[in-house]
């Protein structure tokens with residue numbers, strides 16, 4: 001019943017990840033594939049949300065693990081291993097998202113689905129579309145806060161930004177979202193009046 | 196004596212609202228925000244909106260089928276790390292963009308046609324697309340379906356001019372569906388796949404307009 005056992009149970013996942021990172025820093029390939037197996041699904045789901053593409057998501061997960069392989073020796077344990085790994089995921093995703101050129105107008109000029117049974121837009125869809133049109137850093141902040149459920153300190157660590165920047169970024173993101181929601185609501189209203 | 200400097204409090208606390216909504220504030224911050232929200236209509240409305248955003252994020256994009264981890268691929272990448280990991284990205288995008296343009300501009304024709312290069316085919320910008328989004332659907336007909344069946348199928352989905360054959364029963368079609376959710380795309384592909392003449396239907400790329 002030693003105290004150390006209790007601690008290792010509490011932080012079981014973290015301490016195992018930490019041990020793997022140490023081995024990876026010593027270029028242990030089995031440790032890398034073990035860490036990859038542990039994180040694959042979480043990383044895949046996260047980057048898939050941002051890319052909507054299986055093959056790009058898989059490529060990104062690969063790139064993330066490669067970056068882990070290269071930089072494991074620089075991990076100093078200042079944060080949880082998972083936070084550090086998601087920091088790498090964040091930078092890879094940001095790089096990828098910044099390449100896309102997606103304009104808001106392309107969302108406003110909506111062609112109808114070639115199917116009369118297609119569901120109409122609901123509030124949640126507008127919110128999701130709004131999120132997708134945010135600048136990459138704001139969009140990722142929204143994902144980190146609401147999909148991964150990170151605290152502001154954790155977001156700051158993952159994004160390597162001061163906490164104040166994180167708060168400001170979220171503030172701007174939701175101001176932009178609100179503007180878009182109001183625009184979509186008034187568009188819906190005027191459509192209603194036309195009838 | 197509860198004369199708190201309301202506006203200063205507001206400036207600070209309004210910025211904490213996302214984390215109030217996601218439940219990660221520590222207890223003292225949480226109770227300050229909670230109390231402030233009861234008095235401040237603006238923050239109340241902000242918190243409601245953020246709750247909506249959180250719900251949309253968590254309900255949206257249903258978790259895709261997660262592929263199995265491909266350790267061999269990872270180790271192969273590792274073995275090639277003499278050069279930077281992203282080295283093939285730009286040529287890859289260029290190749291994909293070329294195919295994307297071909298997909299849109301080449302008219303449907305019967306008869307043999309050189310198969311497209313088996314490049315990864317993803318989100319690309321294409322000068323051929325103007326202010327609209329195209330989703331590239333890859334369909335494979337069941338073996339033995341007549342070419343006439345192929346043509347009828349493309350007409351029935353309004354893509355008679357836009358199908359590019361990859362081989363004798365696999366085609367890519369750029370569909371101008373407008374912006375749709377992943378769930379809608381999946382439903383659309385499922386509906387196509389449920390047709391008797393179709394073996395598989397999968398969206399393989401989205402083409403975005405060039406700004």
Ligand SMILES: [Zn+2]
Nearest residue numbers: 205235237238
């Ligand atoms: Zn307030």
